[in-house]
Amino acid sequence: MNSKAHEMLPDTNHDEQAMQEYVRCWRRHLAHKVLPGAKVVYEKRVRPDFVIQEKRDLESIKDVRQAMTKDGYYQFWSAMQRRSQEMMWESVIDPTERNLENLVDVFERAEKDNAYEGSLSLDPELEIPKYHTAVDIHIQPGAYHSEFCKDDVSAGVLYEAGLPIYIDGMLGPDSDGLGENLVRFHGERFPDHRPVKILDVGCAVGNSTLPWKRAFPEAQVYAIDVAAPCLRYGHARARHYSLPVHFSQQNAEQTNFDDGSFDLIVSHLVLHETSKPAMANILRECLRLLRPGGLMLHLDISRGEGIYDQFIYQWETYNNNETFSAFLTGANLSHIGEQAGFERGKVNVDSAQAIAFQVDEFKTMDDFAWPVLVGKK
């Protein structure tokens, strides 16, 4: 009874569809009705009680965390938010498991399709970095990289099937809102920059990669990730949209591309899923891969203003296995970019006003913007 965006998504039965709808609605309720309440509770109960007991105000994210995690209202929101994330995965695992044989077939047919001009290159010897293997990111069982059968695509299926539930469809029916967001930012800030060779690093299923091929149909678009199941899925997915992309299994810290290969290197919510040394390595590698005059754009998580908002942003670190994301709360990304070798004044953090899919198109959100690390060579 579901309407799928494309053939690599699983069929759902009546009750699976109903469960996915419920989890999506519940998460919307948590985001719009319950989470804003936590800030009221913080200002009107937690903070005044802390001041009375400790004879001082809350001064750090750690203070806020210690005080809030003892508060009953916050505990309930936090426990519900965690459970909703678990139930989101539960709601997509059953249909994925049942459909997996067929979905692998679709991939294997796509791989043999010589008419499609995209490509897929896997490296079974590639070591999966520990920031992927230490814990399952987003508590997706098996995370991006685990394989459960030959030519497995399941991690990619789960990831994309989960997205509209996770974010209430705001990335649009093709889950490409983040790529579209960064394409628009690029067009506004750099209207004269016409890339002919583009690289998307940490592409996962390539959902954010495709808008770049759509925006620059003449450009050659490459996309890399360490996770084979996501790349297989992304390859078949890109073929479905008739958008040729060259996917390869590589670690963005050290790739096999030649120096100065690209005019534009992008990523979408990737840096916060790496590590301190890996992030530095990735930025260094971007600099090596850019041609003179080339441009790097990394869209990443918002870091929040003030200790309360920063504490809430860090919820994902402590409760959703985005272990490294807390580091970005206080990080000076421009400085990290300079340390990686970008010239001072040629690397900075800009802000891309967010877009969200409403009814039948992307609309600009007034109240939310993504930080973008911009680097020029």
Added chain:
Amino acid sequence: MTDPKLARVAKGKRPQYFSDPATDKLFAIVMSLVAELSVTRDRLDTLERVLARNGSVSLDDVEAYTPDPQVAAKREAKRTAYIERVFRVMQMELEEVDSGGSTKSFEEVYKTLL
């Protein structure tokens, strides 16, 4: 391919939200029950609609049923209202905190009535 089995549990320690771990488990079970009832309500809605249309219903009818946009919007509204009713206690607490609430104990109020 022999039916592949996917992982069901994410690697990484599950946080504890309440002082007693039993409460965490009970809480997770209650959250699942709320969801299961929502699924049942959708299924009931499908049964009623198929019956109203056909006068009879088979399992295939239920699986083949696809809500049109109007029905989908009605269900979304009903589901949203259902969620607001079930989790009402959170809004009650919030409204009390936000308005400054009642801090007097029952005994204090009772004394004023004597």
